[in-house]
Every structure is written in C-alpha cells, then in structure tokens.
Amino acid sequence: MRVGADRFAFPGFRTLTFLCLFILYAPLLVVTVYSFNDSRSITTWEGFSLRWYVDVFVGPDSAKFKSAAFNSFSIALIAASVATAVATSAALAMVRGGRFKLRTATFGLISLPILVPEIVTAVAILIFFNTIGFTRGYMTILIAHIAFCIPFAYLPISARMQGIEGSFEQAAMDLYATRAQAFRRILLPMMMPGIFAGFLLAFIISLDDFIITNFVKGAGVETLPTAIFGSVKQGIRPNIMAISTMLLAFSTVIVTLSWFISRIDRTK
C-alpha cells in the first residue's frame, strides 16, 4: 500500500465507490455484451454473433434508423458549429471586453441553460414555437439544439481564453499587428484547443439529447434517441442494444478526444 494513502481513507468509502461504479457501468456492460448475443432473447446468452449489428443496417427497421442517424448527425454537426461560433464570440466579449455593466448577469445568462431542468427548457421552446406558428420538424430541432448547445461550447472556450493573458495580443500589436491580425495570428491559434473541445462537447450533447428533441420534433422526423425510444415502446429487441452500443462507443471516442484536445498545451 502506498505510504500516506491510509491517512485520508475513510472506512467504507472504497466499498461505496465500487458500488457507485457498479450501478453506473453494469447496465452499460450488460447492453454491450448482449448486443453480441445470438438470440432474440435479451436475457439468455446463446453465443456470440454480429447478427443484430447486421440487422441495424439491413433489417426491417434499418430505413427508420438510417434516416434517424442522418438527422442526428447532421443536426449535431450544424448545431455544434453554429453554437461554437456564437460561444467563441461570447467568450471574446466576456473575457476581453473589459468590465461592462451586467457582465456577471451576462455570464449567468449564458450558463443558466445548463442548470435549468431540461424539461422546463423543452416545454418553453415548444410553447415558443407554437406561439410564433413555427411548424415542427427538422428546423425546430436544429434551432433548439443550437440554443442549448451554446453554454456547453462556451465553458471550455472561455476557460481556455481566461488562461491566455492579454499581454500576448498587446505584444502582437506592439509588433505592428493590427487588431485583426493579432486575433488571427496569435489569439485564435492559442484558443484553438478550447474551441475544438467546445465543439466536440456541443456535438455530443446534441447527439445525445432526447427530452428537448422529443418535444420539438414534428411527426415523422426522428433522431436516433427518439427513434430508439419509439422502438423500445414496442418491446426491447436486441438490435436496439446494438445501436446503443455503437452510440456508446462513438460518444466515448468523442468525449475522450475532447478531453485530450483540451489538455493540449500549445506551449509545448
């Protein structure tokens, strides 16, 4: 045992930690394992097979899932891009704009959507679209996603910016760069890891979203989470597990990537 580890250990915490991890990850593990099950049953193991993965792409439900996947990924890509652009501008104004009135209030306004229960946001957006008479469909999902992705993109970007001292831009301008050149040549490259991490976070949040999407989507327009939910209502089939496992793998890759990128230190 490592020296000093005992001094900060409380009895029972280790057990509790493992219990929490078990509750969190056991279901994911079960889903992943049973997605490779060669059986229609979701509980009895009958040997390894990739048939449900094949089923997702060519089975009876494949058309539905393909269109849902297209919607999900295209919305996530567009929403994350727009949200990142907005969040970058917001971070520039907040971090470099000096002190202005309502600065704290603005920060609250930007990050509040993370704290508000999603169902409240969902209902509010739905009422908003109904009030202005906006027909629900692909566009309403996209607009809603752009809106709630902004704070998630904002946090890593502004954290990155706060770590960049103002003296870098001053040095650039002292060396005859215009304000625009100082931004493009110095500030933007230094912010890039934060911007990329913000983009990936926004992308994954959009891809994962169910509640808001379910409220604002029109009839016939599905994203992966709503399509999966729709299928599950008619009974859980192993192909759902296969889709879930693929989504899980994709999310894990993106989140891991985002973590590594945010840690890139351009000073090295």
Add this chain to the structure above:
Amino acid sequence: MSSERPAAIDVRDAVKRYGDFTALKTISLSIQDNEFFTLLGPSGCGKTTLLRMIAGFEDVTEGAIYLHGKEIAKLPPNKRPVNTVFQNYALFPHLSVLDNVGFGLEMLGRSRTQARARAGEMLELVQLSQFAHRKPAQLSGGQQQRVALARALAPQPKVLLLDEPLSALDLKLRKAMQIELKHLQRETGITFIFVTHDQEEALTMSDRIAVMSSGELQQLGNARDIYEHPRNMFVADFIGETNLLAVTVDRIEAGRAQCHLGGGQSLGCDAVEGVGAGAKVHLSIRPERLFLTDTTPEGEGLTGRVVENIYIGTDIASLVDLDVGFRVTIRTSNSERGAKRLFEPGAQVVVNMEQGAARLLVD
C-alpha cells in the same frame, strides 16, 4: 546639428487618471537619443503606466508624448516605432523562436523569407541561433528573455521599452543580463527606456534615472547624482540605505548649516537654499560614510553604544544607539582594514563621519 535634433521621447505634462484615481500627476521628461533611461520606483509609483502610455497600451488623459518631435499619444501601438520587452516576455507559444523574432517584420510587410533572415541575425546577436526552431517553452527563463529582446529589437524600433524584464531571473543571471543589455544598447544605438523597482539595477545600467513615487517624478539625474545628492527624503530613503536623522537647524555660517541633534551635540553639512535657522529638517548619512573609533580623533564625533553587528558578506552592519537618542547603521567593509573599526555589542564607541557625508533634506 545633432544637438538640435528633437528628443527621442518627450513627455509633456502627461496625466493619467483611472476614474477618480490619478496614477500619474503631470509628468514631463525628455529622453535623448541613444540614452539608457530608467524609470525607477516602488510598485504603484506609475512607472509602468508611463511606459505603457509610451507603448500605446494606455490612453493619455491629459498632455502629450512626442517621438522625435512627432505627437504619438493618439496613435495605436501598432503605429508607433516603439517595441516592448514584456515582464512575462509574452512570447507566442505556438510559434517557433525564429517566427517569434520575425513576427514584427512580417507585420511590417516584409516577406516571410526576409523576416526569417533578419530574425536569424537577431538570434545570432543574442547567441541563440541553435534554438531557432524550438518553441519558447523549451527554453530556460534566461533564454526566453533574450528571445523577447531579439524580437523587440528585430524591427529596429526608435525606442525600446523594457518593463522589468529581469525580475523573473535569478540573481546571477540577472547580473549577467544587466551587462548584456547595456552592451546591446551601446551596439544597437537604440534608445532604451527601462522600468525597474530595483535601485541597484538602475544604478548599474542607466545613463539617467527618473525616480518616481506616487505618480510623481521625484528626481531626475545620473546614478551618482541620485545616490549622492538625493533631492528629498523619498529619494534618499529609496536609493540605497541611509540614516535619516530629524534635526533642527541651529545657525547658518559661510554656506554651512549647523544642525542641533540634542544633548548639546551638533552636526555640520552644506546649507540648502531657503533653509534658515530654526528649520526642522532631516539629515541623510549613508552607512558606508560613517566609521567607528573608540576615541574621538578629531572634530565631529558622536558617542554611542554598539547594539548589534550584522554580517552581510561584503560588509558588516553595526547598529549603534547614539547618546543623543538616534539609532544609526554603520557599514564597515568585511576586510582586515575594516576589522579594526569593529566593536563588540555593548561597547562604548564614537561614531565619526567622513567629510561632507551628511546631506540636508527638506521634507
């Protein structure tokens, strides 16, 4: 005629206010071409604010700044032929050392090839050629500092501004850099304006020094002027170490002021215009210009008792309580010659003063 050439930098009645707070109170000074000029003062004295006003990072609330006769106070930093070495160097972390040094030239419209060629020459000047393709973070603090210097010098500015550039270096490196900076200034012939709170650094490097405190210019002069003829209490106290004695002027005779110390003892010093008998003033006496003996050899000796001897390497500082009520510090060189002038704590001694060591200061 070179003597008629306008000053490199001419600050005229410059005032800087932040809301109600006045950071600079009507400063005027002229800095000549090829001068190593230092702004010296404690933190918060306004020296960095003045430097940033010359660089263009701070607006000038009132007054004007001229560079070779041309008003620059309203120009943005990228339109001023002035470059800065920042306290934290502010090297661009994503660019190589070579591209950092070439950045200014590129922004001035030179091609990347030209900029890199000139940057290479600059790196040679600061002896860092072999690090040209490294990133700044891969260099030591001293090397980064030289890159910052090369970067600021590469566009051949009219004036180079240095904002406490040596404060992050350890003592030995700092001493070496002080000499290197001074040489670089002579070689390039560029006017240097150097900001520091380190009086020793200022005395070592500068042609002229402007001592500042609480937003005001306290004294302007060369190192010797400022050390030996401080104009006021602040300068005497801030530059080096000194003994300040509160005294009353007894009488003025033939340009000499006799100052009453109490207990019937008095000290003589050069009179100052406007100070007559009865004035309450301070005497400033540098510790190295006092020495101890056990009997009065001649003239103005003050009796006292040694409290403590403090060993400081090159010197030994003796604290002595004078019988007239002051405590003074006396510096004796740590040498065989100096040892004869050292006394154990508790010993009764006479404090003697070198000719002309006491300087009369009006508050």
